[in-house]
Amino acid sequence: MENSPRLSVKDLTVQFVTKTGCFTAVDQLSFDINAGQTMGLVGESGSGKSVTALALMGLVPSSSGTIKGQQVMFQGRNLLGLSEKQMRLLRGNRISMIFQEPMTALNPVFRVGTQVAEVLRLHKKMPKRLAWQRTIELFDSVGITEPEQKVRSYPHQLSGGQQQRVMIAMAIACEPDLLICDEPTTALDVTIQKQVLILLKRLQQEMGMSMLFISHDLGVVAEVADHVLVMYRSQLVEQGSVEKIFTRAEHPYTQGLLACRPQLGNNPKRLLTVTDFVDTANEKALSVNKERLKPQVKEDKSDLPTLLRVDHLTTMFPIKGGLLGRTVDHFKAVDGVSFDVKCGETLGLVGESGSGKTTLGRTILRLQQASSGHVFYDGIDLFAQNKNEMRAMRSRMQIIFQDPYAALNPRMRVDQALIEPLVLHGLKKSQNQQQAQAVHLLEQVGLSSDALYRYPHEFSGGQRQRICIARALAVEPEFIVCDESVSALDVSVQAQVLNLLKDLQDELSLTYIFISHDLSVVQFMADRVAVMKQGQLVELNSAENIFNNPKHPYTKGLINAIPKPPDYGECLQ
Amino acid sequence: MITLVVKRLLLALPVLWLILTLTFFLLRAAPGGPFDSERSLAPEIEAQVVAKYRLDLPLYLQYGQYLGQVLVGDFGPSYQYPDVSVNQLLASGLPVSLTLGFWALLLALTIGIPLGVWAALHQGQWQDTTAMVVAVGGISVPNYVVGPMLIAWLAVTWRWLPAGGWQGGEWDHLLLPIMTLALPFIAYIARLMRVAVIDVWQQPFIQVALAKGLSIKQVMIRHALRPAFLPVLSYLGPAAVALMTGSVVIEQIFGLPGLGRYFVQGALNRDYTLVMAVVLWVGLLTVIFNLLVDVFSFLLYPKLRTQEETS
Amino acid sequence: MKLPIKLSLLWLLCVLISCVFGPLFSVYDTQTIHWDAMATEPSQVFWWGTDVMGRDLLVRCLEGGRTSLAVAAVATTVSVLLGVAYGIIAGYYGGRVDLLMMRMVDVLYALPFMFLVILLLVFFGHSLWLIFVGIGAYMWLDMARIVRGQTLVLKNQPFIEASQVLGQKTRLIIFYHVLPNLTSVILVYATLTVPQVILIESFLSFLGLGVQEPLTSWGALVSEGAENWQLAPWALWFPALMLSLTLLSFNVLGDGLRDYFDPKHKDI
Numbered sequence A: 001m002e003n004s005p006r007l008s009v010k011d012l013t014v015q016f017v018t019k020t021g022c023f024t025a026v027d028q029l030s031f032d033i034n035a036g037q038t039m040g041l042v043g044e045s046g047s048g049k050s051v052t053a054l055a056l057m058g059l060v061p062s063s064s065g066t067i068k069g070q071q072v073m074f075q076g077r078n079l080l081g082l083s084e085k086q087m088r089l090l091r092g093n094r095i096s097m098i099f100q101e102p103m104t105a106l107n108p109v110f111r112v113g114t115q116v117a118e119v120l121r122l123h124k125k126m127p128k129r130l131a132w133q134r135t136i137e138l139f140d141s142v143g144i145t146e147p148e149q150k151v152r153s154y155p156h157q158l159s160g161g162q163q164q165r166v167m168i169a170m171a172i173a174c175e176p177d178l179l180i181c182d183e184p185t186t187a188l189d190v191t192i193q194k195q196v197l198i199l200l201k202r203l204q205q206e207m208g209m210s211m212l213f214i215s216h217d218l219g220v221v222a223e224v225a226d227h228v229l230v231m232y233r234s235q236l237v238e239q240g241s242v243e244k245i246f247t248r249a250e251h252p253y254t255q256g257l258l259a260c261r262p263q264l265g266n267n268p269k270r271l272l273t274v275t276d277f278v279d280t281a282n283e284k285a286l287s288v289n290k291e292r293l294k295p296q297v298k299e300d301k302s303d304l305p306t307l308l309r310v311d312h313l314t315t316m317f318p319i320k321g322g323l324l325g326r327t328v329d330h331f332k333a334v335d336g337v338s339f340d341v342k343c344g345e346t347l348g349l350v351g352e353s354g355s356g357k358t359t360l361g362r363t364i365l366r367l368q369q370a371s372s373g374h375v376f377y378d379g380i381d382l383f384a385q386n387k388n389e390m391r392a393m394r395s396r397m398q399i400i401f402q403d404p405y406a407a408l409n410p411r412m413r414v415d416q417a418l419i420e421p422l423v424l425h426g427l428k429k430s431q432n433q434q435q436a437q438a439v440h441l442l443e444q445v446g447l448s449s450d451a452l453y454r455y456p457h458e459f460s461g462g463q464r465q466r467i468c469i470a471r472a473l474a475v476e477p478e479f480i481v482c483d484e485s486v487s488a489l490d491v492s493v494q495a496q497v498l499n500l501l502k503d504l505q506d507e508l509s510l511t512y513i514f515i516s517h518d519l520s521v522v523q524f525m526a527d528r529v530a531v532m533k534q535g536q537l538v539e540l541n542s543a544e545n546i547f548n549n550p551k552h553p554y555t556k557g558l559i560n561a562i563p564k565p566p567d568y569g570e571c572l573q
Numbered sequence B: 001m002i003t004l005v006v007k008r009l010l011l012a013l014p015v016l017w018l019i020l021t022l023t024f025f026l027l028r029a030a031p032g033g034p035f036d037s038e039r040s041l042a043p044e045i046e047a048q049v050v051a052k053y054r055l056d057l058p059l060y061l062q063y064g065q066y067l068g069q070v071l072v073g074d075f076g077p078s079y080q081y082p083d084v085s086v087n088q089l090l091a092s093g094l095p096v097s098l099t100l101g102f103w104a105l106l107l108a109l110t111i112g113i114p115l116g117v118w119a120a121l122h123q124g125q126w127q128d129t130t131a132m133v134v135a136v137g138g139i140s141v142p143n144y145v146v147g148p149m150l151i152a153w154l155a156v157t158w159r160w161l162p163a164g165g166w167q168g169g170e171w172d173h174l175l176l177p178i179m180t181l182a183l184p185f186i187a188y189i190a191r192l193m194r195v196a197v198i199d200v201w202q203q204p205f206i207q208v209a210l211a212k213g214l215s216i217k218q219v220m221i222r223h224a225l226r227p228a229f230l231p232v233l234s235y236l237g238p239a240a241v242a243l244m245t246g247s248v249v250i251e252q253i254f255g256l257p258g259l260g261r262y263f264v265q266g267a268l269n270r271d272y273t274l275v276m277a278v279v280l281w282v283g284l285l286t287v288i289f290n291l292l293v294d295v296f297s298f299l300l301y302p303k304l305r306t307q308e309e310t311s
Numbered sequence C: 001m002k003l004p005i006k007l008s009l010l011w012l013l014c015v016l017i018s019c020v021f022g023p024l025f026s027v028y029d030t031q032t033i034h035w036d037a038m039a040t041e042p043s044q045v046f047w048w049g050t051d052v053m054g055r056d057l058l059v060r061c062l063e064g065g066r067t068s069l070a071v072a073a074v075a076t077t078v079s080v081l082l083g084v085a086y087g088i089i090a091g092y093y094g095g096r097v098d099l100l101m102m103r104m105v106d107v108l109y110a111l112p113f114m115f116l117v118i119l120l121l122v123f124f125g126h127s128l129w130l131i132f133v134g135i136g137a138y139m140w141l142d143m144a145r146i147v148r149g150q151t152l153v154l155k156n157q158p159f160i161e162a163s164q165v166l167g168q169k170t171r172l173i174i175f176y177h178v179l180p181n182l183t184s185v186i187l188v189y190a191t192l193t194v195p196q197v198i199l200i201e202s203f204l205s206f207l208g209l210g211v212q213e214p215l216t217s218w219g220a221l222v223s224e225g226a227e228n229w230q231l232a233p234w235a236l237w238f239p240a241l242m243l244s245l246t247l248l249s250f251n252v253l254g255d256g257l258r259d260y261f262d263p264k265h266k267d268i
Helices: A049-057 A084-090 A112-123 A128-141 A160-172 A190-207 A218-224 A242-248 A252-260 A357-364 A387-396 A414-424 A431-444 A461-474 A491-508 A519-525 A543-548 A553-561 B002-029 B043-052 B059-071 B086-121 B126-140 B143-157 B171-201 B204-211 B216-228 B230-244 B248-254 B260-268 B272-300 B302-310 C003-025 C057-093 C095-110 C113-124 C128-155 C158-166 C170-206 C218-227 C234-261
Strands: A007-018 A021-033 A038-042 A065-067 A071-074 A095-098 A178-182 A210-215 A227-232 A235-241 A306-321 A326-342 A346-350 A372-377 A397-400 A479-483 A511-516 A528-533 A536-542
Touching: A007 A049, A021 A049, A021 A210, A021 A235, A038 A049, A038 A218, A049 A095, A049 A178, A049 A210, A095 A160, A095 B204, A112 A128, A112 A160, A128 A160, A160 A190, A178 A190, A190 A210, A190 A218, A190 A553, A210 A218, A218 A227, A218 A242, A227 A242, A227 A252, A235 A242, A235 A252, A242 A252, A252 A491, A306 A357, A306 A511, A326 A357, A326 A372, A326 A511, A326 A536, A346 A357, A346 A519, A357 A479, A357 A511, A387 A397, A387 C158, A397 A461, A397 C158, A414 A431, A414 A461, A414 C158, A431 A461, A461 A491, A461 C158, A491 A519, A511 A519, A519 A543, A528 A543, A528 A553, A536 A543, A536 A553, B002 B059, B002 B272, B002 C095, B002 C113, B059 B272, B086 B126, B086 B171, B086 B216, B086 B230, B086 B260, B086 B272, B126 B171, B126 C234, B143 B171, B143 B248, B143 C170, B143 C218, B143 C234, B171 B216, B171 B230, B171 B248, B204 B216, B216 B230, B230 B272, B248 B260, B260 B272, B260 C113, B272 B302, C003 C057, C003 C234, C057 C095, C057 C128, C057 C170, C057 C218, C057 C234, C095 C128, C113 C128, C128 C170, C158 C170, C170 C218, C170 C234, C218 C234
Parallel strands: A038 A210, A038 A227, A095 A178, A178 A210, A346 A511, A346 A528, A397 A479, A479 A511
Antiparallel strands: A007 A021, A007 A065, A007 A071, A227 A235, A306 A326, A306 A372, A528 A536
16 A cells, blocks of 8 residues: 555546537546655646546536546545445545635635534534534644634634635545645735645645645745646646756646746746747647847836826725714725836836735726825826816826726627727727727737627637737827736736737837736836835835845745745756 | 614614605695595585594694604594594404415425525426426416416315405415415525525535535535525515515405505595505514514624624 | 527517407407307307406407506516616716615615505506506616616726726716616516516506506406406406416516526526
8 A cells, every 4th residue: 555656547537518519628637646745736727627626526516527537546446436425435534625715615604613623523423512622723733823713703704814724724624645725825915825835735744645736836836746747738748746847847838837937036038938839729849939038138217207106195995884884994005105107117016915006006097086195197196187187198098907807898899999999089080090090909919800890708818908908008008007917817828918018018118007916927027116015115126126135024025925946957948 | 783773773763754754745645535435425524524633734733743643653543444543453454464474474485495495406407497487487477366266276166275264363264365475475485595506506615515525415404505595585574574564465365354455445545544554564564574684694694794894 | 599488489479469460350349248148158259258248358358468568568668767777877976876866766665566556546547658657667666776786886897997097988988888788687677577567567457456448458357357257267267377478478588588698697
């Protein structure tokens, strides 16, 4: 037993029957996990990694999905041959799982302690009081402070990090032999992510668990895993030790995945994308254009004229309470923030969720009412503009939102969406001119003119984000707020959109405020970086200084928390 | 929790007052008076009657007096039924309507909820389709069609049950009206429950519960039912009011002395005091049931509690 | 398309055509009393039999359907126009406007509906048009609430904000971006309003408060049938069947539309 792997998967295939036909989500997947080993599983959305996890748990819905695997051997038993009843005895007991969204993964109507104790009562047949006692111990061991009180809370009363710790406590309650983690830190802030990763690693060592760690982020996987599996379009394209993947990746997709993620300390002029390595249509490997790898030289833009000046800006949200629902207090989302943005530069705005960075961007554009302070755009006091004056100003400043699925009117064709701003600002008069301009805008963002007469749902996330960019460009703005504009995209698509934004900036001399929680992306994009914490600006400096020589402890904490690939010297030869 | 109850009750008072005022003046503004139909009344007698009921006073004085009366729980005499006070009329009609409504509500819940869950568990299969066709049928067929049908078959042709009548509340007399009254509510609750269960079943916490090693049945009972019950709970407020304020149609078909008929007759006969009392009664029930629904929601759904405290 | 929906559409089409054109081709009319054929069973002469007064039931059912459907069409239109306008304004402008407008709706909701209708009838006599308007004026409350709720959700969608940032006027944002995204909801609830309106009209007629002789409606026919059902049961069953099947079809169609537009059918 000791020599054979703890989990051995051979030719696992999962298919789903959909309206359009049969879709193979996992295609002949084979891998082994040894006792005490952590296996990373990397892939982009839709690559089949989550389905793999569900298949191992026996949770693929039988109504739509079929498993056609040869075998999944777990401790000498073939899981695929077990009955539902036998499987239930393993689930949550010998094999358990942690899910991505801790907020929705906990039942909102029960106390978190009850939900953890339920596992103990089910599998260990513990009496109520003993299970409760053990739950408190578990909460303590996953690093929840004041466990006696926290067991009595409801999920919504806990923070995201605490919720994920509860999920971990639930998963390890029966000391499982295999723990499956499906993107356990994706929904969390970087500093919390770091803590959760350290916790998982510690628990794994203490309990000798095997772990299957699923993530879209190679950097995160490298932090916890010994071995990595790379999935691409339902297939396993590469596997090997972390060192091998990072230094001698063989499959062009893996190479692309490694290259397209901006990394601290390694700052190319343009990011390589997966499409530089693989011809996605024909799945052929391509030779890589090395020109792009040249490090970018960031010019000093401090002498340039100021385009935007934010002066002691404060945005407050009322907190209501009391018998009559009066406003009893205010929550300061943005608290006395001042800074300048120069013409043609990119100001990165970073901070964790709830730090007020998005509210700041929205307040500058007057999408959100400011409580006090001023915003001067090109010397004009924006908050002093009346409705019509502001409407005219709108053609100079635009925003690109996070979610490309929600940012386009689902009932409007692409041409209509692009022509609306043209008509609004009287930029092109005749229909032919408008049409031609729409085509030109699409070409500018790398789409062809056949996109014109289609509806948003016919496009992928990356393409939609390009359409959103084209729409923002339609009014010929000088200044664009990018509010987490690439956060909802897959890493490879992210790289393409980032490159596009850079190209457009060069071409049209745009000024950006680039808001993101992702410091590596900001490092690639920004000339200067502002760090926000609890509504306040804690540090503002050139990107180089922020990343190489952070002054504020909060900034230091953020930078330290970024998952870094192990240092094997030269990454790409 | 106590703050909530107090807050809701304080909010309810102005609503009740508004309803009372609106109704009062709307009724007086309507053409015709309570004694118009009795043309035979000699003018002097009519004047006496009018004076007796103080209908000769200016409107604002009538309103003030009425308000004072209502505050001490006296709805005054009925204009249409001489020598009977509105309070007595209400006292005779209320037990009938409340009994019927209570049992119909209970029936609707005990059949509607399992039916909805069952349909959701078999989503897209024949069981689901059957249950939902039956449910749509229950909503579509009006109760004045269902009532006579049930009488025709169960009471007349097969003679299983009596065709109605109050009979001091004998259960076998009430069975048919309760079934008729409950049918659309059964159907509606089943539909609500089905959709809610399907929705909840797609939530990640259900997958987590399954991953714990619980069986589908355990997950359904322990984890899915309570969250899925919320839409039904919100619907129960208006449903209970509709059931307990008396259905004119059911009363007419089954010959029951409930509240509903007072309402229609009262309005047609300009029996001001009677109509006012029934309208206020409906308003009061609305307030009470909405409050009950709120209290239950807060007990069952901790998240709502926090939202109420913070907003 | 699923079978129940197909059947519903077919039935509604048949009912509509036969109610509108049927009476034109009938040899009988609604008022002629056949003294020699009172309460006769369905036969070759009277396809659906006659009522207790000796009038042809088929033509009365078709005429009754005409009234019921006309009431439904007018009242639904009234409720859609009022409800959509009210809901969008309350939802989009939000804040105090919303609070005030929705409080008004709440108060109207708390007034028993029967009271409103009876009052209307008392005020203005038994006018058919008033019944239309009265029912429509009540039904719009639901539509207003639903449209408001949807508008609130839409208002915070990034594509609405994108249009604001582009400098679009509020009026035109409502017209270009909000309204088109409400069409499916409006269509679904309008379809589901129709059977409710028919039901309310028939309910009023059943109580003798609705349409008056010589006009008739399905509700009035069911009421007459129920009174004399032991003498002429078919005079109850035929109108009841027509009414119920039509209501059923509208409900099935509405549900089908909702499933089509919103596969997860969030609300009922």
